[in-house]
Amino acid sequence: MAGRDIYCTIPVKGGCKMLLNDASGYVRPGLMVLMGESGVGKTMLPNTLAQRIYFGEVTGNFLVDGMPLPKSFQRATGFAEQQDMHEPTATVREALIFSALLRQPAETPLDDKYDYIETIWNGLNQEQRKRLTIGVELASKPRLLMFLDKILTAFNVVRFLRKLTNSSQASLCTIHQPSTVLFEYFDDLILLKRGSTCGRRSLQGNPNRKEKDWAEVWLNSAGHANHVENINQPITARLSQTSENQIDDSREFAMPW
Known part of the structure; x- marks a missing residue:
């Protein structure tokens, strides 16, 4: 998935507030971590990418395989929210089965859905709500x-x-103060700064760190130019391909009424 020139503005008392300012980036297969200071937009960015902003104004280009988001985008993505909201009377297995039955495609055999649940079940701890x-x-x-x-x-x-x-499974997560050991498990790192997206490479090998506006440093760096190219190149490549390998599923919901 790629996003280009993303802006997000929400109404506040006395006017409006811009929460995302010209953010661009891409998520590729692997485990990507999103970090930044409090209030910088670590929750807003994933919600915007996942098309879960229902107020204010969002502009920009959101693409999958170089194409506009399909109608099935929301059900073809998962979103583990910060708050753990579950039905208190359901067992862990029942919660998983309920999700699989309603959200996996109707043509998926029932036995396959149950087998997949058992695969997930074996990796969960019943006492931890976050895992559920x-x-x-x-x-x-x-x-x-x-x-x-x-x-x-x-x-x-x-x-x-x-x-x-x-x-x-491609994943994008936000996390607070991971240890050095945890960093080893991530493939990519995105740093957010108030006002724009900041890349890690632009912070390396530069003295006088406290005197820099890192958003400006990033925008004027070779790393940013390379970043933009990395966004545009796969989009152009995908558009030039035939539609055989592209997502062909326009259903908004997985199951019929």
Whole structure:
């Protein structure tokens, strides 16, 4: 998935507030971590990418395989929210089954859905709500991308995510103050700064760090130019391909009435 020139503005008392300012980037297969200071937009960016902003104004280009988002985008992605909201009377297995039955495509055999639930079930701890939140989203078997908002920094949770990405599941998560050990499990790092997106490479090998406006440094760096090229190149390549390998599913919901 790629996003270009993304702006997000919401109404506030006395006017409006811009929460995302000309953000551009892409998510590729692997485990990507999103970090930044409090209030910088670590929750807003994944929500915007996942098309979960229902107020204010969002502009920009959102693409999958170089094409506009399909109608099935929301159900083809998972989103583990910061708050763990579950039906208190349901068992862990029942929560997973409910998600799989309603959110996996209607043509998927019932036995396959139950088998997939057992695969997820074996990797979960019944006492940890966060794992259930992740598991419920995985039960829908998202084909495109998995978003995770402020996941726990517990070693076992991150290791579990690493195992998923090794099975070709693309994931983007936000996290607070991970340890050095946890950093080793991530493939890519996105740093957010108030006003724009900031890349890690632009911070390396530069003295006088406290005297720099890193957003400006990033925008004028070779790393930013390369970043833009990395966004545009696969989009152009995908558009030049035939439609055989592109997503062909315009259904908004997985199951019929």
